[in-house]
Amino acid sequence: MAKLWRIALPILILLAAYWISQYLQQQSPQAQRRSEPEKPSLLVDVQTLESQSYQLMLTSYGNVQAHTQLTLTAEVAGTITYLSENFREGSYFEQGELLARIDPADYQNAVTIARSELSQQQLALAEEQARAAQAERDWQRLGDQQPANALVLRKPQQAAQQAAVASAKARLAQAERDLQRTQIRAPFAGRVLDKQVELNQYVNRGEALASSFAVDYLEVRLPLSLEQQQQVTIPEEFRAQTQSHPSEPAKVEIIARLGEQQFQWPATLVRSEAVLDSRSRQLYVLAQIDDPYGPAFTQQPSLKLGQFVEAQIYGKQLEEVFVIPHTSLYPNQQVLVFHDGQVSYRKVALLWQDPEHYVVRGELQAGEQLVTTPLGQVLEGSRAQLRAN
Known part of the structure; x- marks a missing residue:
C-alpha cells in the first residue's frame, strides 16, 4: 500500500499543477485591441x-507752404501817414487794397513842377516851329532856286526842342509814378506774415514794410518712395506741351491733427519737382489746396505755413x-x-x-x-x- 502511494503521489501533484495553470489562464484578463486614435482637427475661422x-491710398507727410511769398517794400522815401487795419500780422487783404500810404506832399509838388516844365518846353517847341516856318517863307521870297539847308530851316533847333519836350514828359511820368508809389497796395489777395513799420515812421526807398503770402491756394511738398511712384499718376511737364497736367489729377486728402481732433482739406497733385533725391530715391510732388481760407473751411482751424500735415493720396485702382x-x-x-x-x-x-x-x-x-x-x-x-x- 505504501509503495502504491509513493507511485500515485507524484502523478496527483502533476495533475493538480496542470489544473491550477488551466484555471489561472481562464481567469486572467484578456488584452483588447483598440483602433488608432484619430488625429485632432484644427479649429479655424x-x-x-x-x-x-x-483703390490704392498712399500716405505721405509734408509741410504747408505758400506758392507766392514776397516782401512789400517802399518804392519811395517818406513818412508813413496811414496804415490799414488789415496791415498787421495774420490779417487778410484783397488784391488792390490800400495797405499803407507814404506822405505824398513832396511828390505832388514834384508832379506840379514837372507839368509846369513840360508846358514851358511845349511852348518853346511851338515858338521854334513858328520860327522855322517863317524862315522857310523868307527863303522862298528871296527867289533862290536852291533848296534851303537845315540850318536855314532851323531843323537842329527844332530837334533840340523836341528832345527837351520828351525829357519833360519823362520827368512828369516819373513824378506821377513816384506819387502813385506813395500808396502801397496789395499785389494779390493774401495774408500778412509780419509787419516791420509803424505809423509816422520814416522809411527809405527799398526798405521792407512787411512780408506776406498769397492765399488763393497753398501747397504741400510730399515725398514719394519708388514703390509709391509706381502706384500713382504723377503730373509731369514737358517743353512745348500745352497741357502739362493729366485730365484727372490725383486727388489728395490733407489731414491735420489738433489734439484728438482731425481736420481735412481736399487737394490735388499739380506737379512734380525736377530732382530725384540721390540718397533716398524719393521724388517730391506738390499738392495744391484751393482757397484754404475760404468759407468752406470756416468751421475748422486755418492752415499755417510750415504746419506738418499728413496726406492721403488716391493712387491707381x-x-x-x-x-x-x-x-x-x-x-x-x-x-x-x-x-x-x-x-x-x-x-x-x-x-x-x-x-x-x-x-x-x-x-x-x-x-x-x-x-x-x-x-x-x-x-x-x-x-x-x-x-x-
Missing part, C-alpha cells in the same frame, strides 16, 4: 474670398484682386484655403498693403474659403474644422 476693385487680413499671409507669400475638412496652401503675389490688409492676386478663386486664423506651421492637407460661432 474662414473668410469667403471675393474678387474686387481696390487695382482690378480683380483679393483683400485679405494680415494674419492670413504665411512665409513665401502663401495662404491657407479650407476645403472638404482640410487646409491647403495657395501661392499669391503681394500687390499692396495697408495697416490692416494685404492686397493679393494669385492661385485663388472667388468663393473659396480663406483661413484667417493664424496657425503657424501647418502641413499640407491637415484636417480642420470650422470654429463654432
Whole structure:
C-alpha cells in the first residue's frame, strides 16, 4: 500500500499543477485591441474670398507752404501817414487794397513842377516851329532856286526842342509814378506774415514794410518712395506741351491733427519737382489746396505755413484682386484655403498693403474659403474644422 502511494503521489501533484495553470489562464484578463486614435482637427475661422476693385491710398507727410511769398517794400522815401487795419500780422487783404500810404506832399509838388516844365518846353517847341516856318517863307521870297539847308530851316533847333519836350514828359511820368508809389497796395489777395513799420515812421526807398503770402491756394511738398511712384499718376511737364497736367489729377486728402481732433482739406497733385533725391530715391510732388481760407473751411482751424500735415493720396485702382487680413499671409507669400475638412496652401503675389490688409492676386478663386486664423506651421492637407460661432 505504501509503495502504491509513493507511485500515485507524484502523478496527483502533476495533475493538480496542470489544473491550477488551466484555471489561472481562464481567469486572467484578456488584452483588447483598440483602433488608432484619430488625429485632432484644427479649429479655424474662414473668410469667403471675393474678387474686387481696390483703390490704392498712399500716405505721405509734408509741410504747408505758400506758392507766392514776397516782401512789400517802399518804392519811395517818406513818412508813413496811414496804415490799414488789415496791415498787421495774420490779417487778410484783397488784391488792390490800400495797405499803407507814404506822405505824398513832396511828390505832388514834384508832379506840379514837372507839368509846369513840360508846358514851358511845349511852348518853346511851338515858338521854334513858328520860327522855322517863317524862315522857310523868307527863303522862298528871296527867289533862290536852291533848296534851303537845315540850318536855314532851323531843323537842329527844332530837334533840340523836341528832345527837351520828351525829357519833360519823362520827368512828369516819373513824378506821377513816384506819387502813385506813395500808396502801397496789395499785389494779390493774401495774408500778412509780419509787419516791420509803424505809423509816422520814416522809411527809405527799398526798405521792407512787411512780408506776406498769397492765399488763393497753398501747397504741400510730399515725398514719394519708388514703390509709391509706381502706384500713382504723377503730373509731369514737358517743353512745348500745352497741357502739362493729366485730365484727372490725383486727388489728395490733407489731414491735420489738433489734439484728438482731425481736420481735412481736399487737394490735388499739380506737379512734380525736377530732382530725384540721390540718397533716398524719393521724388517730391506738390499738392495744391484751393482757397484754404475760404468759407468752406470756416468751421475748422486755418492752415499755417510750415504746419506738418499728413496726406492721403488716391493712387491707381487695382482690378480683380483679393483683400485679405494680415494674419492670413504665411512665409513665401502663401495662404491657407479650407476645403472638404482640410487646409491647403495657395501661392499669391503681394500687390499692396495697408495697416490692416494685404492686397493679393494669385492661385485663388472667388468663393473659396480663406483661413484667417493664424496657425503657424501647418502641413499640407491637415484636417480642420470650422470654429463654432
